Amino acid sequence: MWLKDRIAIVTGAGTGMGKAIALRYAKEGAHVVVAEIDAASGHQTAAEVSAHDRRGLFIQTDMAKLSDINAMVAKTVETFGQIDILVNNAGVTKSLGFFDVTEADWDWIYSTNAKGLFFCMQAVAREMAKRNQGKVINIASIAGKGFRGTSNIAYAGSKGAVIAMTRIGASQLARYNINVNAICPGATRTSLYERVMKQLTEREGITEAEAVARLDASIPLRRANTPDDIANMAAFLASDEARNITGQSFNVDGGLMWD
Numbered sequence: 001m002w003l004k005d006r007i008a009i010v011t012g013a014g015t016g017m018g019k020a021i022a023l024r025y026a027k028e029g030a031h032v033v034v035a036e037i038d039a040a041s042g043h044q045t046a047a048e049v050s051a052h053d054r055r056g057l058f059i060q061t062d063m064a065k066l067s068d069i070n071a072m073v074a075k076t077v078e079t080f081g082q083i084d085i086l087v088n089n090a091g092v093t094k095s096l097g098f099f100d101v102t103e104a105d106w107d108w109i110y111s112t113n114a115k116g117l118f119f120c121m122q123a124v125a126r127e128m129a130k131r132n133q134g135k136v137i138n139i140a141s142i143a144g145k146g147f148r149g150t151s152n153i154a155y156a157g158s159k160g161a162v163i164a165m166t167r168i169g170a171s172q173l174a175r176y177n178i179n180v181n182a183i184c185p186g187a188t189r190t191s192l193y194e195r196v197m198k199q200l201t202e203r204e205g206i207t208e209a210e211a212v213a214r215l216d217a218s219i220p221l222r223r224a225n226t227p228d229d230i231a232n233m234a235a236f237l238a239s240d241e242a243r244n245i246t247g248q249s250f251n252v253d254g255g256l257m258w259d
């Protein structure tokens with residue numbers, strides 16, 4: 001077991017890759033805080049963590065609100081006494097053309113993907129620094145490296161911000177023995193992927209089958225990720241095996257992007 005008795009927070013762990021990461025961490029021996037805005041799915045993931053004989057604790061959290069983030073971190077420390085791992089996974093987007101992006105879209109995307117991610121990293125790192133150890137894993141995207149198939153330009157910018165903050169966070173937290181890395185997923189079959197594909201087909205007047213075939217054909221390995229592909233990398237980066245890796249942003253994407 002890579003993560004025996006570690007305390008992990010996974011944001012947005014109700015569905016998708018956050019859920020896959022939470023369950024993989026439980027299998028690796030961690031207790032998991034499910035910081036999720038949606039109560040039904042959050043409770044469900046926490047219950048599935050507990051079925052692995054680990055403690056799963058759902059804390060309803062809107063990652064766009066600092067007060068929620070601070071309350072979630074305080075509750076985690078009160079319950080478990082420490083935080084070893086943070087996975088900043090919660091993120092939002094929708095399919096939009098260049099001229100369609102509004103101020104409301106921008107604020108919606110950045111409040112969770114960039115602002116919430118930073119303040120969660122800051123609040124958790126305060127706790128980690130006291131114990132001189134910790135692992136932070138930010139879920140960015142290949143969109144943040146300029147992937148042309150991004151859902152929209154504002155989302156790509158928010159994920160570029162995640163990659164930059166991963167590097168600066170790594171450099172400024174290294175003195176506290178805190179590793180900060182990012183995972184840049186490519187196309188990953190989750191509810192977000194399904195929603196974006198549906199919006200794309202409506203905007204471009206193509207069928208969903210055509211949209212999926214077009215995307216899969218552009219992937220050198222010819223397959224989109226499953227959430228477990230991301231969970232595998234997240235388990236490794238949270239483990240002692242990755243102790244000397246920091247500031248990096250790893251693509252998991254079947255070969256869509258090279259840098």
Ligand SMILES: NC(=O)c1ccc[n+]([C@@H]2O[C@H](COP(=O)([O-])OP(=O)(O)OC[C@H]3O[C@@H](n4cnc5c(N)ncnc54)[C@H](O)[C@@H]3O)[C@@H](O)[C@H]2O)c1
Binds near residue numbers: 015061187
């Ligand atoms: N699916 C993809 O193809 C893909 C590709 C690259 C990057 N990503 C990134 O991966 C991460 C996870 O995406 P996913 O595909 O699993 O999405 P998803 O929509 O399937 O799951 C996201 C989860 O986050 C929760 N969430 C949303 N806003 C929240 C908020 N403000 N506070 C707390 N929880 C919130 C949702 O309720 C949901 O449970 C996101 O950061 C996303 O940008 C996804």
